[in-house]
Amino acid sequence: MxxxxxxxxxxxxxxxGLAAAPLAGGLFAATPAAAQLSAADKALVDKAVxxxxxxxxxKGAFVQTDPRGVTTQGQIYLKRPGKARFDYAPPSGxxxxxxxxxxxxxxxxxxxxxxxxxxxxxxxLFLARQIRLDRGVQVTRVSRLADGFSITARDGKKxxxxxxxxxxxxxxxxxxxWTITDPQGQSTRIRLTSLEKVSGLDESxxxxxxxxxxxPGRARM
Numbered sequence: 001m002x003x004x005x006x007x008x009x010x011x012x013x014x015x016x017g018l019a020a021a022p023l024a025g026g027l028f029a030a031t032p033a034a035a036q037l038s039a040a041d042k043a044l045v046d047k048a049v050x051x052x053x054x055x056x057x058x059k060g061a062f063v064q065t066d067p068r069g070v071t072t073q074g075q076i077y078l079k080r081p082g083k084a085r086f087d088y089a090p091p092s093g094x095x096x097x098x099x100x101x102x103x104x105x106x107x108x109x110x111x112x113x114x115x116x117x118x119x120x121x122x123x124x125l126f127l128a129r130q131i132r133l134d135r136g137v138q139v140t141r142v143s144r145l146a147d148g149f150s151i152t153a154r155d156g157k158k159x160x161x162x163x164x165x166x167x168x169x170x171x172x173x174x175x176x177x178w179t180i181t182d183p184q185g186q187s188t189r190i191r192l193t194s195l196e197k198v199s200g201l202d203e204s205x206x207x208x209x210x211x212x213x214x215x216p217g218r219a220r221m
Contacts, residue, residue: 041142044149048166051173056080060195062177064088067186076192082118083206097208104208113210141165148176 037045058078065071074088082100093109104115140163141152148170154163162182169176177191 037139037142041139044142045139045151047173048149048151048168051168051175055175055197057198057201058195059198059201061193062086063191063193065189065191067188073193076195077201077205079201079206085205095208097206099206099208104210106208106211115210147171 055078057080058076060076061073062076063071063073072088072092072094074086074092077085077087082098084096084098086094086096088094088096091109093107095106095108097104097106098118101118102115103118104113106113137153139151139153141150143150143152145167148168150165150167152163152165162180165179165181166175167177167179168174175192175195177189179187179189181187
């Protein structure tokens with residue numbers, strides 16, 4: 001079953017491993033919010049975009065902290081355009097996969113399976129085919145950190161609720177995590193403990209079918 005996300009889109013679908021942070025498409029558009037950025041802010045945005053555009057395929061490890069403070073960890077795989085996989089370690093039982101069209105969330109423990117259009121989730125902000133500076137996303141804040149910077153953005157077309165904050169470290173420049181905040185202000189944080197460029201990721205990593213439809217005698221939900 002494909003669901004259209006409601007305003008209270010679950011933290012699981014928001015967190016989505018969201019894997020893919022580096023594949024920010026439409027990221028940092030020249031909208032009214034972006035136009036208020038200083039020249040120094042825009043320079044950091046350009047720096048981040050150049051880095052993300054060079055990260056077409058990657059894999060690594062992550063630690064996720066949900067709004068309740070509960071932490072889980074797992075492996076992340078990214079492939080532009082549109083594809084990501086968050087493989088959560090036991091006992092989570094959670095697997096999140098974006099195949100380029102749908103973001104699917106399977107929970108083995110709860111025996112649930114949900115799919116959302118990629119374009120209706122915050123993941124669409126960083127999984128598009130091409131990173132554009134002229135449309136699609138509003139950059140609402142650029143913040144300096146002790147050893148890097150962060151960029152907060154939201155969907156300028158308002159097709160996806162919530163916002164995402166990407167965090168980068170300097171020397172060398174690298175993505176170290178992101179936070180997704182839903183419309184109710186609940187935040188899920190992904191911290192990348194490792195991330196490396198790779199090539200030749202198997203397409204099967206980005207395929208997730210509803211297991212309930214593969215079992216004889218099971219009614220489709």
